[in-house]
Amino acid sequence: MGALHGILHKCLKNMALNLFGPESLKKMLPEVEQAACRNLKRWSSHESVELKEASASGRKKAMRMLKNQLKERREKPSEQQSDFFDYVLEELERADTILTEEIALDLMFVLLFASFETTSLAITMATKFLLENPLALKELAEEHEEILRRRENSDSGFTWKEYKSMKFTFQLINETVRMANIAPGIFRKILEDIKFQGYTIPAGWFVMVCPPAVHLNPAKYKDPLQFNPKRWEGMELTGASKHFMAFGGGMRFCLGTDFAKVQMAVFLHCLVTKYRWKTIKGGEIVRTPGLTFPNGFHVQFSEKNEFKQDAAVKK
Ligand code: HEM
Structure with missing residues (x-):
């Protein structure tokens, strides 16, 4: 990129x-919710799931799939609401476009x-932090149960207003990405000589900004290794x-x-209102320098109702 x-x-x-x-995200909300619920339901039928499955077969397979889908869509335009493929096809057909099919696929x-x-x-890190921090889990579950209580029908889908109201959830998301440090480095090319603290960084050089150094700075974040969503109270949560x-x-x-936040918030909503989960094995983190799980992170999900039923049977 x-x-x-x-x-x-x-x-x-x-x-x-x-x-x-924002407009697309609002429309996407029910789809994101269905996907999150569907996945959690499927996972809860397994003994355990590896939450962060390796995506090593990456690029070649995905490119072939994208190419085929674009070809299919070109031959048979979609009848339903237009989606991203339609947007790309429209763009490709414009006379003044600089897009070629190859660039578009890239x-x-x-x-x-x-x-x-x-x-x-x-999402994997949020799930892990919640397992390790029962108080944060309790507060998150309360926020989401309150959303269900306020509804006339608890099964009616997630609304944009509800999404925007989840104060603690956004704090938890910020705290998760602060500690996860998913991007270990951000690169910038120096276009003109820059003077910085008595040094000159010459044009043409690259600078690597190191977000973990910023996010784990004790002068700004007290006990920086402590997962504490509440530290975001009163702080700016966007931008x-x-x-x-x-x-x-x-x-x-x-x-x-915003898309990432929607996905995380909706996933967390389905997770804490309907499921319990526990680690089966793994979950240790190694930074190489990107975030990895060398032993995977195997988690068992069970529906909350099932728990109740199990407990009733045992009684
Ligand atoms: C928790 C999830 C995510 C994190 C932590 C994250 C992190 C980042 C970071 C640190 C950058 C800046 C890179 C730089 O300055 O060189 C970036 C850029 C970008 N991200 Fe994300 N990202 C996330 C989710 C997403 C999602 C869901 C998309 C889907 C569209 C996305 C698309 C992009 C794009 C296209 C850029 C390049 C922006 C540009 O160069 O103008 N990211 N992301």
């Missing part, structure tokens, strides 16, 4: 805005990769600052921030 400049960068931004802008892959790798890690750059910052601020 960092290598994209000028017009291609603009293309990527337009694509991402089209797909993950950009689609970049978006897929940027969204898949990062969000799955963030970036020199003390918080989990989603980058400036011109290259993550285009998927």
Whole structure:
């Protein structure tokens, strides 16, 4: 992504805005909820699941799939509501476009990769932090149970208003990404000589910003290794600052921030209202420097109702 400049960068931004802008996110909410509930239900029927499955077979397979889907859609346009493939096809047909099919597929892959790798890690880490911090779990569950209580019908889907109301959930998400440090480094090329604390960084050099150094700075975050969502009380929870750059910052601020937050919040909602979970094995973290789980993270999910039924049977 960092290598994209000028017009291609603009293309990527337009694509991402089209797909993950606020209006699209509102429409996407029921779909995200269904996907989260469906996955959790499926997982709860297994002995255990590896939460952060390796995505090593990555790129080749995904590119083939994207190419086939684009071909299929070209031959047979979708009859339902238009989606991202329609947007790309429309863009490709415009007379003044600089997109070729190859570039479009590349950009689609970049978006897929940027969204898949990062969000799955963030969700995995949130699940782990909740296991390790029962008080945070309790407060999160209370916030989400309150949402259900306020509804006329507890099964009616998640609304945008409810999503926006979840104060503790957003604090927990920020705390998760602060400690997860999913992006271990952010690179910038120096375009003009910069003077910094008596040094000159010459044009042409690269600078690596190290978000973990910022996020674990005890001068800004008291007991920085302590998972404490409440530390965000009264603090700005959107955007970036020199003390918080989990989603980058400036011109290259993550285009998927809101989408990632929607996915995390909705997943957490389904998780804490319907399930219990425990570690079966793994869960240890190694940073290489990216965040990895060398022994996987095997978790067992069970529906809360099942627990109640089990307890009743035992009684
Ligand atoms: C928890 C989840 C996520 C984290 C922690 C994260 C983190 C980041 C970071 C640190 C950057 C800045 C990179 C830089 O400055 O060089 C970035 C950029 C970007 N992210 Fe994310 N991201 C997440 C989710 C997503 C999702 C869901 C998408 C889906 C569209 C996405 C798409 C992008 C794109 C396209 C850029 C490049 C922006 C640009 O260059 O203008 N990210 N992300």
